[in-house]
Amino acid sequence: xxxxxxxxxxxxxxxxxxxxxxxxxxxxxxxxxxxxxxxxxxxxxxxxxxxxxxxxxxxxxxxxxxxxxxxxxxxxxxxxxxxxxxxxxxxxxxxxxxxxxxxxxxxxxxxxxxxxxxxxxxxxxxxxxxxxxxxxxxxxxxxxxxxxxxxxxxxxxxxxxxxxxxxxxxxxxxxxxxxxxxxxxxxxxxxxxxxxxxxxxxxxxxxxxxxxxxxxxxxxxxxxxxxxxxxxxxxxxxxxxxxxxxxxxxxxxxxxxxxxxxxxxxxxxxxxxxxxxxxxxxxxxxxxxxxxxxxxxxxxxxxxxxxxxxxxxxxxxxxxxxxxxxxxxxxxxxxxxxxxxxxxxxxxxxxxxxxxxxxxxxxxxxxxx
Amino acid sequence: xxxxxxxxxxxxxxxxxxxxxxxxxxxxxxxxxxxxxxxxxxxxxxxxxxxxxxxxxxxxxxxxxxxxxxxxxxxxxxxxxxxxxxxxxxxxxxxxxxxxxxxxxxxxxxxxxxxxxxxxxxxxxxxxxxxxxxxxxxxxxxxxxxxxxxxxxxxxxxxxxxxxxxxxxxxxxxxxxxxxxxxxxxxxxxxxxxxxxxxxxxxxxxxxxxxxxxxxxxxxxxxxxxxxxxxxxxxxxxxxxxxxxxxxxxxxxxxxxxxxxxxxxxxxxxxxxxxxxxxxxxxxxxxxxxxxxxxxxxxxxxxxxxxxxxxxxxxxxxx
Numbered sequence: 001x002x003x004x005x006x007x008x009x010x011x012x013x014x015x016x017x018x019x020x021x022x023x024x025x026x027x028x029x030x031x032x033x034x035x036x037x038x039x040x041x042x043x044x045x046x047x048x049x050x051x052x053x054x055x056x057x058x059x060x061x062x063x064x065x066x067x068x069x070x071x072x073x074x075x076x077x078x079x080x081x082x083x084x085x086x087x088x089x090x091x092x093x094x095x096x097x098x099x100x101x102x103x104x105x106x107x108x109x110x111x112x113x114x115x116x117x118x119x120x121x122x123x124x125x126x127x128x129x130x131x132x133x134x135x136x137x138x139x140x141x142x143x144x145x146x147x148x149x150x151x152x153x154x155x156x157x158x159x160x161x162x163x164x165x166x167x168x169x170x171x172x173x174x175x176x177x178x179x180x181x182x183x184x185x186x187x188x189x190x191x192x193x194x195x196x197x198x199x200x201x202x203x204x205x206x207x208x209x210x211x212x213x214x215x216x217x218x219x220x221x222x223x224x225x226x227x228x229x230x231x232x233x234x235x236x237x238x239x240x241x242x243x244x245x246x247x248x249x250x251x252x253x254x255x256x257x258x259x260x261x262x263x264x265x266x267x268x269x270x271x272x273x274x275x276x277x278x279x280x281x282x283x284x285x286x287x288x289x290x291x292x293x294x295x296x297x298x299x300x301x302x303x304x305x306x307x308x309x310x311x312x313x314x315x316x317x318x319x320x321x322x323x324x325x326x327x328x329x330x331x332x333x334x335x336x337x338x339x340x341x342x343x344x345x346x347x348x349x350x351x352x353x354x355x356x357x358x359x360x361x362x363x364x365x366x367x368x369x
Numbered sequence: 370x371x372x373x374x375x376x377x378x379x380x381x382x383x384x385x386x387x388x389x390x391x392x393x394x395x396x397x398x399x400x401x402x403x404x405x406x407x408x409x410x411x412x413x414x415x416x417x418x419x420x421x422x423x424x425x426x427x428x429x430x431x432x433x434x435x436x437x438x439x440x441x442x443x444x445x446x447x448x449x450x451x452x453x454x455x456x457x458x459x460x461x462x463x464x465x466x467x468x469x470x471x472x473x474x475x476x477x478x479x480x481x482x483x484x485x486x487x488x489x490x491x492x493x494x495x496x497x498x499x500x501x502x503x504x505x506x507x508x509x510x511x512x513x514x515x516x517x518x519x520x521x522x523x524x525x526x527x528x529x530x531x532x533x534x535x536x537x538x539x540x541x542x543x544x545x546x547x548x549x550x551x552x553x554x555x556x557x558x559x560x561x562x563x564x565x566x567x568x569x570x571x572x573x574x575x576x577x578x579x580x581x582x583x584x585x586x587x588x589x590x591x592x593x594x595x596x597x598x599x600x601x602x603x604x605x606x607x608x609x610x611x612x613x614x615x616x617x618x619x620x621x622x623x624x625x626x627x628x629x630x631x632x633x634x635x636x637x638x639x640x641x642x643x644x645x646x647x648x649x650x651x652x653x654x655x656x657x658x659x660x661x662x663x664x665x666x667x668x669x670x671x672x673x674x675x676x677x678x679x680x681x682x683x684x685x686x687x688x
Contacts, residue, residue, distance in 0.1 A: 203461070203464070204461040205462070209478070211425055211426075211453070211455040211481060213447070213448065367429060
């Protein structure tokens with residue numbers, strides 16, 4: 001072993017690393033980002049779930065019960081409804097995750113010792129389902145101070161029932177599989193396009209291409225289109241395996257499942273193109289893709305419930321295409337919702353695609369300087 | 370535009386390009402006539418590629434004016450693109466496409482009319498001898514074949530002006546001769562060609578030449594004009610020990626360059642140093658080295674040495 005040669009290699013590597021800012025950012029950034037993301041995202045103690053309330057009794061006792069439930073902090077009221085049917089419709093659209101129903105004969109039921117209220121829950125997210133069960137433990141003490149003694153004898157939790165929709169068996173595969181479509185598309189689509197463009201620059205093809213009358217838009221759009229087909233094939237594979245292996249239902253229209261996937265594919269391809277205008281080598285393109293992929297998988301609601309994250313992280317996650325896609329695909333596949341009911345998410349994906357595409361085309365110069 | 374302009378394909382004034390502090394091209398003036406093979410001669414890093422890239426609108430000049438086929442570059446680069454062909458220094462076709470697929474791709478990109486595309490491709494495949502390998506992947510071909518394919522692709526839309534950046538630097542001599550045959554055929558058919566090279570024998574084939582050194586245009590003219598200026602200044606020295614004789618001659622006043630060519634030395638004398646042969650003979654005799662000094666016809670290498678030496682002796686380049 002020649003120590004001098006060894007040392008020379010070490011110095012050379014350090015010098016190269018110092019000049020390679022992206023690798024340097026990865027060396028420090030990845031552990032830092034992971035620590036921060038996991039620290040926030042692993043939080044199964046859900047707070048502030050969007051809830052809808054239908055208090056059909058509207059008595060002093062029923063209002064006190066609702067206030068007690070809200071006081072737990074698990075739910076935050078965002079909508080009022082008159083009937084359980086309205087709440088179910090809101091759950092289906094994804095507007096709320098939990099619905100609280102107090103029936104008109106609340107006082108009568110309380111005296112009879114029957115179930116006094118119902119918690120409706122979107123069971124397609126198992127974490128939300130767990131939160132609902134917690135909510136159902138709310139004691140009726142303060143709601144009926146004069147009846148403390150007789151009520152205390154009945155077992156707690158028996159008086160508020162939980163009705164889970166869409167996933168009565170609480171199987172997590174139901175939640176994972178639709179999300180997996182999004183995760184796989186996010187990883188592969190961004191990477192494919194980014195690499196495809198950068199490879200041409202590396203191999204010298206780009207210099208030939210920019211010396212021809214080919215326009216930036218033609219080049220960019222032409223690069224993206226073949227991958228849309230590849231993305232739809234990937235979607236089909238995940239869907240087929242999901243149905244076959246995990247009995248994942250497709251309750252909404254299959255066409256809309258593909259439409260939603262198409263929206264995500266376009267969004268990711270546009271993002272990949274934007275990356276490709278920046279990256280100097282295939283390796284850099286891969287690194288940048290990873291920077292997008294990591295927050296997507298952690299913050300979109302795929303791994304950890306969206307509602308469990310702090311507000312600031314939620315705002316950041318709204319920027320990620322996967323976040324919107326997950327809401328769409330879970331709505332369509334598990335709750336049988338239509339894209340029109342969730343037009344906000346559709347719009348978000350479309351806007352993201354257009355913005356990224358425009359930036360990519362603007363950034364791509366038909367020049368070498 | 371005057372009538373005289375119709376005979377000029379490229380005109381550049383004070384063309385300059387800086388990369389940070391490095392001046393890659395330094396106030397170059399050029400005039401390339403139509404329908405001729407115009408050569409750019411210079412060593413690696415002399416600014417040939419940078420100049421070509423500026424002329425076809427791929428790089429923005431830091432300073433200077435360019436007019437190509439009557440268009441102002443880079444402002445009108447989009448209008449110029451359909452009228453030029455560009456063959457890059459590095460093979461820039463798609464290695465994972467076949468010969469025919471590459472041609473089809475470029476025909477589409479360059480806007481060759483759909484109706485004539487097949488005929489044009491068949492014509493090129495025959496002309497460039499790809500008949501038996503049109504299905505072969507470009508990446509699996511030899512250097513000479515790749516260059517031929519690159520040329521076929523560059524001319525698929527029959528451009529008026531063709532830029533070739535060191536087209537034959539990785540090609541064997543026979544392929545190179547074939548390649549130059551093709552270039553002259555194109556020039557005869559009315560195409561203007563601008564070819565960069567660092568090979569003297571290639572430069573000699575050009576109708577006109579510009580010699581670049583470290584970003585500066587040091588000489589231009591026809592090869593004959595350029596060599597004629599050195600008449601009487603070039604010699605062959607036959608010595609028994611050429612290496613030792615070279616070390617002696619380098620220090621003789623009036624000697625610009627000494628290069629060993631086999632068993633002889635090639636010597637370039639300074640302008641106006643007519644007594645150089647005598648002084649060389651004396652110096653060699655004084656060093657005890659019997660040698661014969663014979664006048665030799667000047668070639669482009671001498672032109673290059675004379676143009677870049679500025680009268681000072683540079684031992685490094687002579688070696």
